[in-house]
Amino acid sequence: MSNLKASNVHMEDAEKVQRIINEFVKGGTEKLQVISDFDMTLTTPNDEYGPCQSCYNALDSSKFFPSIYQQKAEKLKDHYYAIEIDPYLAIKEKIPYMVEWWTKAHDLLIEFNLRKEWLPQIVKESRIIFRKGCDWLFQQLNRLQVPLLVFSAGIGDVIEETFKSRSKLYDNLKIVSNFIHFNDEGLIDGFEGELMHVFNKNENVIHRSGYFEEIEHRHNIILMGDSLGDLQMADGAICENILKIGFLNDKVDEFLERYKKSFDIVIVNDPTMSVPNSIIAQVCEAIETKMADGVKVNDVTNANATSNGSVIGDAA
Numbered sequence: 001m002s003n004l005k006a007s008n009v010h011m012e013d014a015e016k017v018q019r020i021i022n023e024f025v026k027g028g029t030e031k032l033q034v035i036s037d038f039d040m041t042l043t044t045p046n047d048e049y050g051p052c053q054s055c056y057n058a059l060d061s062s063k064f065f066p067s068i069y070q071q072k073a074e075k076l077k078d079h080y081y082a083i084e085i086d087p088y089l090a091i092k093e094k095i096p097y098m099v100e101w102w103t104k105a106h107d108l109l110i111e112f113n114l115r116k117e118w119l120p121q122i123v124k125e126s127r128i129i130f131r132k133g134c135d136w137l138f139q140q141l142n143r144l145q146v147p148l149l150v151f152s153a154g155i156g157d158v159i160e161e162t163f164k165s166r167s168k169l170y171d172n173l174k175i176v177s178n179f180i181h182f183n184d185e186g187l188i189d190g191f192e193g194e195l196m197h198v199f200n201k202n203e204n205v206i207h208r209s210g211y212f213e214e215i216e217h218r219h220n221i222i223l224m225g226d227s228l229g230d231l232q233m234a235d236g237a238i239c240e241n242i243l244k245i246g247f248l249n250d251k252v253d254e255f256l257e258r259y260k261k262s263f264d265i266v267i268v269n270d271p272t273m274s275v276p277n278s279i280i281a282q283v284c285e286a287i288e289t290k291m292a293d294g295v296k297v298n299d300v301t302n303a304n305a306t307s308n309g310s311v312i313g314d315a316a
C-alpha cells in the first residue's frame with residue numbers, strides 16, 4: 001500500500017481506510033461496486049501537454065460551432081462557476097443558479113444546432129483525457145465483472161464517445177448523465193430525462209430505477225469524485241462499507257481540510273489513477289489468491305474422488 005503513503009495522499013483516519021479495505025477483501029469481488037464521477041475524476045485536469053477539458057469545455061471549443069457560441073458559453077461559465085464555488089453560499093442557495101446555468105448551456109447547444117455525427121470528431125479533437133491507469137482499472141473491473149457506475153453532470157453522449165474512442169464501452173459500465181435527444185435527422189432537439197447538475201447527484205432517476213436494488217448484494221462501494229457534490233452519488237445504495245476517494249485538483253490550501261473531512265482518502269494534484277488502482281489491485285489480488293486456493297482444493301478433491309487419490313500423489 002505504498003501509494004497511500006505518498007506525500008500528496010491525505011487521510012484523516014488511515015486505520016479506518018485499512019479496515020474498509022480489509023472488509024472489501026473479505027467480501028470478494030461479488031460484493032464490490034464502483035461509483036465514479038467523470039470530469040476531472042476519471043479524466044485528468046492536466047497532463048504532460050497542458051490543461052485538459054471537461055465534456056462541456058470540449059463542446060465549447062469545438063470548431064463545429066461559430067465563435068459567438070464560444071463567447072456565449074464562456075460568459076455563462078464566468079458568471080455561474082463563481083457561484084458554484086462560492087464558499088459563503090449554501091448548496092441549497094446555489095442550486096437554482098446551477099439549474100439556470102445547465103439549462104442555458106443546453107439551450108445554447110440547441111440554438112447552435114449540435115449534430116450527432118459531430119460527436120466522434122469533437123471527442124477525437126478534444127483534450128478529454130483519462131487519467132493514466134484508467135485503462136487498467138476499466139479492464140480489471142470488467143474482467144472481474146464489478147459494476148462501474150459513471151455518474152456525471154456532464155454530457156452522457158460525450159462520455160460514451162470518450163469511452164468508445166479512448167478506451168472501450170465495457171458491459172459492466174453504466175453511464176448516468178445528461179443525454180442529448182436527437183431527431184431523426186441527427187439534430188439536437190432537447191435532452192432526455194431530468195437535468196443533472198453538480199448538486200443533485202442524489203436525486204437522479206437512477207436512484208428510483210432499480211439499479212441499486214438489482215445490485216444490492218454489492219454493499220461494498222468505492223466512490224470516486226473531485227467535487228463535494230460527488231459525495232451524494234451513492235445515496236440510496238445499500239451500503240455496508242464505503243471508501244470515498246476524492247481528487248483535489250484545485251485550490252488545495254482552501255479545500256484540503258474540508259475534503260479530508262468528507263473523503264476517506266484525498267489525492268492532491270495527481271494526474272493518474274495510481275492510488276485507486278493500488279487499492280483495487282490489493283483487493284483483487286487478495287481475492288484471487290483466496291479463489292485460487294479454493295479452486296486448488298476443489299480440483300484436488302474432485303479429482304481425488306474419481307481417481308482414488310492418485311492425482312494428489314501425481315501433483316506432489
Ligand SMILES: [Mg+2]
Pocket residue numbers: 037038039040041225226227
Ligand atoms: Mg467532476
